[in-house]
Amino acid sequence: MSQATQAAEKKTMRPPIESGCPDGFQYLHPLMIKNFGNWKYHDRPRPGVLHHVAHSGDEIWTVRVGTTRQLDTYALNLLCDIIDQYGEGYVRFTIRSNMEIMVSKWEKVEPLIKALNDAGYPVGGTGNSVTMISHTQGWLHCDIPGTDAAGVVKALMDELHEEFVTEDMPNRVHITTSCCQINCGGQGDIAINIQHTKPPKINHDLVANVCERPSVVARCPVAAIRPAMVNGKPSLEVDEKKCICCGACFPPCPPMQINDPEHSKLAIWVGGKNSNARSKPTFHKLVAAGIPNNPPRWPEAAAIVKKILRVYKQDAKDWERMSDWVDRIGWPRFFELTELPFTKFHVDNWRGSRYTLNASTHIRF
Numbered sequence: 282m283s284q285a286t287q288a289a290e291k292k293t294m295r296p297p298i299e300s301g302c303p304d305g306f307q308y309l310h311p312l313m314i315k316n317f318g319n320w321k322y323h324d325r326p327r328p329g330v331l332h333h334v335a336h337s338g339d340e341i342w343t344v345r346v347g348t349t350r351q352l353d354t355y356a357l358n359l360l361c362d363i364i365d366q367y368g369e370g371y372v373r374f375t376i377r378s379n380m381e382i383m384v385s386k387w388e389k390v391e392p393l394i395k396a397l398n399d400a401g402y403p404v405g406g407t408g409n410s411v412t413m414i415s416h417t418q419g420w421l422h423c424d425i426p427g428t429d430a431a432g433v434v435k436a437l438m439d440e441l442h443e444e445f446v447t448e449d450m451p452n453r454v455h456i457t458t459s460c461c462q463i464n465c466g467g468q469g470d471i472a473i474n475i476q477h478t479k480p481p482k483i484n485h486d487l488v489a490n491v492c493e494r495p496s497v498v499a500r501c502p503v504a505a506i507r508p509a510m511v512n513g514k515p516s517l518e519v520d521e522k523k524c525i526c527c528g529a530c531f532p533p534c535p536p537m538q539i540n541d542p543e544h545s546k547l548a549i550w551v552g553g554k555n556s557n558a559r560s561k562p563t564f565h566k567l568v569a570a571g572i573p574n575n576p577p578r579w580p581e582a583a584a585i586v587k588k589i590l591r592v593y594k595q596d597a598k599d600w601e602r603m604s605d606w607v608d609r610i611g612w613p614r615f616f617e618l619t620e621l622p623f624t625k626f627h628v629d630n631w632r633g634s635r636y637t638l639n640a641s642t643h644i645r646f
C-alpha cells in the first residue's frame with residue numbers, strides 16, 4: 282500500500298466508540314445550564330423541596346420523590362406523565378434512587394406534589410429525614426443474593442414513611458442494605474446485611490462441570506477449600522472449622538450452595554458514614570445478628586431498625602449523626618437504650634484475620 286493511500290485511510294479512520302456515561306448537561310433544566318456555577322444560595326421551603334437562587338435572580342425548585350428504585354415500565358410511564366403534565370419535563374435520579382423534578386415556578390410545586398402523592402409516591406427525603414434506603418440488586422438482577430434488597434427496602438420504607446416526609450431526625454439518616462456479604466453494600470448509619478451462618482453445601486456432581494477449581498480455592502480468604510476426589514470425580518472439600526461463612530466461593534462455583542432459607546440470616550450494623558467537610562468516615566459496627574430473613578415484610582429486622590431510630594431520635598443532640606451520638610454515649614449505653622442483647626458474637630477477636638484476610642492493596646477478587 283502506497284504512503285498516499287495509507288495517509289488517506291488514516292484520515293478517514295472511524296473514531297473510537299465512547300461507551301461511558303453520556304454528557305449530563307444535555308439533560309439539565311435550561312435554568313440550571315444558564316446559571317451553572319453561579320448560584321447565590323439555597324434553602325428548603327418544606328420537606329422534600331429544594332430552592333436554589335442564582336446571582337442572576339433566577340430561581341428553581343426541586344421536588345424530591347421517593348421511588349422503589351426498581352421501577353417497572355408502568356411506574357416509569359406514570360411518573361413521566363406526571364413530570365410532563367405538572368413539571369417541566371426535567372428529572373434526575375439521586376444516588377439513593379430518589380427522583381428530583383425541577384420547576385421554574387413556586388406555583389407549580391404544590392400541584393406537582395399533589396399529583397405525585399395521589400399516585401402513591403411520597404415527597405421528602407431532604408434534610409434531617411430518613412432518606413431512601415440505598416440497596417443492592419437482590420433477587421431481581423444478581424445471581425448470588427442471600428436475600429432480596431428492593432423488597433427489604435419497600436417493607437422498611439412503608440414503615441418509615443413518616444420519617445421520610447418530615448425532617449424530624451437529629452441529623453440525616455442513611456440506611457443501606459446488602460444482599461450478600463462480600464460485594465456491593467456500603468457504610469450506613471444503619472446497615473442491614475445478609476449473614477450466612479453455615480458453611481456451603483457442595484453438590485459434587487456439578488463441581489467438575491461448572492467450576493474452575495483453582496479459582497475457587499484461591500477465592501477463599503481463609504484457605505478453607507481444598508481440591509478433592511469425591512466418588513471418583515474431581516471436586517472440592519471445605520474445612521468447616523476454618524470456614525467463616527463469607528459466601529465468596531459461591532459466585533465462581535454455584536454448586537457450593539451457601540444460601541439457605543433457615544441459616545442465611547440478617548445482621549444489623551450501626552454508625553457507618555462517609556467523610557464530609559467536618560468529620561472523617563466511620564465504619565459501622567455489628568449490633569444485632571441472627572435476625573430471620575423473613576420475606577415479604579421482614580418484620581423482625583424492621584422492628585429493630587425502628588427501635589434504633591426511635592432511641593436515636595429521643596436521645597441524640599441536634600446535628601449528631603448516628604456515629605457521633607454513639608461516640609458520645611458509648612456502646613454500653615447504646616445497648617442499654619436500644620435493649621439489644623450484647624453477646625460474645627459482637628466481639629471480633631479472631632486473630633487469624635491478621636494473616637489470612639485480604640488486608641493489603643493486593644486484592645485477589
Ligand code: SF4
Nearest residue numbers: 418423426461464465
Ligand atoms: S450485594 Fe451481593 S448479592 Fe447483592 S447485588 Fe451486590 S453482589 Fe449481588
Ligand code: SF4
Nearest residue numbers: 501524525527528530
Ligand atoms: S464460605 Fe467463605 S470461608 Fe467458607 S469456604 Fe467459602 S470462601 Fe471459604
